[in-house]
Amino acid sequence: MRKTSLNDIAQQLGVSKTLVSLVLNGKAKEHRISDEICRKVIDLAKELNYHPNQIAKGLRTGKTNTIGLIIAEIANPFFGKLGREIEREASRHGYRIIFCSSDEKAENAKQQIEMLLQGQVDGFIISPPNGSEEPIKLLERRKIPYVLIDRYFPEIESNYVVVDNFQASYEGTEYMINNNCKRIACISINAGLVNMDSRLDGYKKALSDASCKIDEDLIKILPFSHEINDVMKAIRELTTNKKNNIDAILFTTSKVGVMGLQCLHSLNLKIPDDIAVVSFDDPDAYKISQPPITAIAQPLEEIGRQSVKVLLGAIHNKKGKMMLHQIMLKTKFVIRDSSKK
Numbered sequence: 067m068r069k070t071s072l073n074d075i076a077q078q079l080g081v082s083k084t085l086v087s088l089v090l091n092g093k094a095k096e097h098r099i100s101d102e103i104c105r106k107v108i109d110l111a112k113e114l115n116y117h118p119n120q121i122a123k124g125l126r127t128g129k130t131n132t133i134g135l136i137i138a139e140i141a142n143p144f145f146g147k148l149g150r151e152i153e154r155e156a157s158r159h160g161y162r163i164i165f166c167s168s169d170e171k172a173e174n175a176k177q178q179i180e181m182l183l184q185g186q187v188d189g190f191i192i193s194p195p196n197g198s199e200e201p202i203k204l205l206e207r208r209k210i211p212y213v214l215i216d217r218y219f220p221e222i223e224s225n226y227v228v229v230d231n232f233q234a235s236y237e238g239t240e241y242m243i244n245n246n247c248k249r250i251a252c253i254s255i256n257a258g259l260v261n262m263d264s265r266l267d268g269y270k271k272a273l274s275d276a277s278c279k280i281d282e283d284l285i286k287i288l289p290f291s292h293e294i295n296d297v298m299k300a301i302r303e304l305t306t307n308k309k310n311n312i313d314a315i316l317f318t319t320s321k322v323g324v325m326g327l328q329c330l331h332s333l334n335l336k337i338p339d340d341i342a343v344v345s346f347d348d349p350d351a352y353k354i355s356q357p358p359i360t361a362i363a364q365p366l367e368e369i370g371r372q373s374v375k376v377l378l379g380a381i382h383n384k385k386g387k388m389m390l391h392q393i394m395l396k397t398k399f400v401i402r403d404s405s406k407k
Contacts, residue, residue: 070114079106090116132162133377134182136175138193138216140167142321143349144364145193148215151370152191159378161188170257170290172197179205189377191215196258211380213373217261218392225380227373227393231261234362234397235268238344239316241360242405243276247314247342251284251304253326254318255292265318265346283310288322297325298332305335313341314405320347320361327355343404357403365395 072090076083081103088097089107133156137145145167153163164182168175175198179190189211194202199219205212206224214226242250252269254262266285273280286300304312317323323345330337337343337357345352348361376391 070111070116072116074114075107075110075116078110079103081107086111129188129381130186131160132164132185132187133374134166134179134185134187134190135163136166136168136178136182136190136192136194138168138170138195140165142319143351144320144347144366148366148369151366152373155370155374159374161374161378168193168195168198170195172201176201183210189213189381191373191377193217194219211377211383213377213380213391215369215373217259220260223390225376225391227369227376227391227395228261229364229369229395229397231264232268232271234346234399235265235316235318236272237268237399238346238360238362239269239272240276241399241401242314242316242342242344243272243278245342245405248278249281249284249310249312250278250314250316251286251310251312252316252318253286253288253297253300253322255290255322256287257290262318269316269318281310283307284312292322292325294325294328297322298329301326301329301333305333305341314338315341315343317343317345320345320349320352323347323359324349324351327359337404338406342406348400352402355404360402360405361400363398363400365398368395 072083072086076086085099085103086107088094089099089104090111094104135149135152137149139145149165156163164185164187166178166182168178172195175192175195179201182190190205191213192202193216194214199222202212202219202222202224206222212225214224216228218224218226218228239250250273252266254266270280284304286304288296288300304310315326317326327343330341335341344360344362346362348363352359352361372393376393
């Protein structure tokens, strides 16, 4: 079925195509078009189910009211929920979202940025994978508005919205120390990302400040594309070697955490009696787990709100170079039964 055009509406009403365009683009008042004509145009547009051609509109106005969102991994519940919050906030401002998932691969992110630029998005919100500095610098050179979320590149001056990963990890580790945990392991991923480095640094600093030995044997760094077998191997090494004698684990991502819980249960290790657990992020699975899992919850709604706000400010900026917005938000430490000794 052929889509309704501006010309179809104009012909049925016996007015010009230009008049119809002015009404539907909210410019009727400044061109002294009567309220009666406006009502007729709008009512007929609704009746004929008229939808504007966004690409054509973008060519005319230079704006498509579309944002390209590139997240790290769509299968990760954290990014799925964050994407939903960003989409919800963008919709409040009349913007649509085009989703892409880079699977933490720099080449994927590069191709997705190039593809979205061809589609004339007005700006980008990106969770950049390790090694994707060049496409980010390309956006900078072309003066394309963008905001980085979840992580950033310290050597690139850019807008970003992140959480205080160092402090969050410090507080989670400190809590376990204060609950009589002395041999706290950390299972993280090797992503080469500033957020993962900060989480590991926070863990080590909390141990150091409490005069606990930092034992490298208790730190397991998994490949980014880890599977449950990788997590099981790490947990076996931590729990079967008697010299390790661990009594707690900090998981630095919920993906590792969920897999880690499966492994602990399969090894018949009781939480928290045998091993206390604290994990980054707070997926629904943690709330219904037995026992419920103590979590470092990131403020997803606020990340979504702030990232859209900063991006729209850059998109609508008509004064040239804007002041950088580098926002670091606090996490919420949600205490549940998994960390109580």
